Amino acid sequence: MSDDPFFTVAVAMFAGAIRVSTPFLFVSLGECLTEKSGRINLGLEGTLVFGAMSAYAISYLSGSPWLGVAAAGCSGAVFGALHGFICKLPKVNDIAIGIALMLFGSGLAFFFGKSFIQPTAPRLSAIDFGFLTSNPQMKVALQINPLFFVGLVAALALWWALRNTRFGLVVRMTGDSAATARAMGTSVDLVRFLATTIGGFSAGIGGAFLSLYYPGSWNEGLSSGQGLMAVALVIFSRWNPIACVAAALLFGAAGALGPALQSVGISQGYHFFNAAPHILTLAIMIASTSPKRSLKGAPGELSITK
Template sequence: MTGMAWFDVLVAVLGGAIRVGTPFLFVSLGECLTEKAGRINLGLEGVLVFSAMAGFGASYLTGVWWLGVLAAGFSGALIALLHGLVSSLPRVNDIAAGIAIMLLGGGLAFYLGKPLIQPQAAQIPAIPLGAWLGAEPQGAVGSALAINALFPIGVAMALALAWALKNTGWGLTVRMVGDSADAARAQGTSVNGVRIAATTAGGFIAGLGGASLSLYFPGSWNEALSSGQGLIAVALVIFARWHPVRCLWAALLFGGAGALGPALQSVGVTGYYHLFNAVPYVLTLAILVWACSPRRSLQGAPAELGVSH
């Protein structure tokens, strides 16, 4: 390829990292908050799919995209609240409950969302970052750098969450519950209450990722919308060492990996296209193998998750 073609690929990957990475960002932030409180939510796939359907439906019925975003967030919170309540029952395993919630959320979304497969809903607007930098809005650079309006909110949320977990009493309580439930109880803290609240808030944040899927990229509702992004987010949190800002970089990394295939195809590199599309899943496997190495021992994991040394 020529130098200009390589430049086009780099710009496309950068734009794709933001476009594809935005749902990853919100879902990983939601899971990060949940796991900081000592609970794993494998039901995020169900949360993501259900919130994507609810957000699309609300946007379609009202014609107002931000109402769709709010509906997605509250729908995600509702499903996550159910997971938090069920997981708080005696002798209920987080992992098993999460799988059940994943199936429930997916089933409800597929059943309730059948009438939404064909219609078009009001979409989340794009911020013309490329145009602000002097690029033609319809050109390759301008199109690649038109970013999801929710992305800056996700960046701000990552920074705010990192600050709050470190510098506020609320953050200290969440981290104490995640690191030592016994110490939290000794302080008079309701461990189940904190975990339910953190799981519900995490579900709301993840629901914004669902809105990004159905109302921006790809911007429609169908039953194969998520492609396992909710489960990949769990690996992202491990890769980010349970830190919200590192979740941002991890989401952009996965977004760039997902955009690599289409970027190469846009400049005529069509061989091994499906192999490039598999890069995010290969990355997920590599991260899990790397993170589970005895030499690394999942540093930074909340102790109540039972995965740290």
């Protein structure tokens, strides 16, 4: 049974779905909150890369990977705050600022990360659920990083909070109509600033997962647009955090396709399999958007869906 290549690929994709999806999940949850408040942050790609670098560097210097995760979150929050602050200035375009911060964030990450490419930092350890199965391949697949569960809990919490709390109501109101929010005495800029900052924090943690668990090292080619794909993923999920989890798992499985096929000896066209998440994102965007009607659940103030 375990020699069956289909089974091998399926298990590898299942394992990959969990492993590769975690950064997608964190970035998309952060972006979901930001977009719910009416702003879009395309700079999360840069935040992700900088988060990955700072997590690796702090883990190496301090010896504690969880301190690295915290550092990644905080540096992400700084980038988010920067985006949130700049966007509140009049006549400044949030999409353009996002592109600028994408380039700036990766530039800074490559600058400071140069000296951390060689050394090996302590990584996050996984929780072993291998006792659930006797199959050796499944045993490997069931080593799951705790951050994945943190992401699941965060998704549930965000879903619940957006629906049921005062905080969620204020964020949704700000995202749907800035004029209403102002009339209610809510500071639109403050809400969006906080939403973008928290979004950046989440994206930074996604970066920490990249460098501290999977692929588990720091180099300049670590992220290939995951941060930007996560933005598309939020649109596909219709701004629903629970749907973000499902979408992230789907993207994770797509991302695991290339390595999974290579492990059974199919390397023909692996460039395309490695580009599978990009192709999938584009296909999903084509299939799920429409120029005629506005998307269900879309925040009214969001520039990207107008």
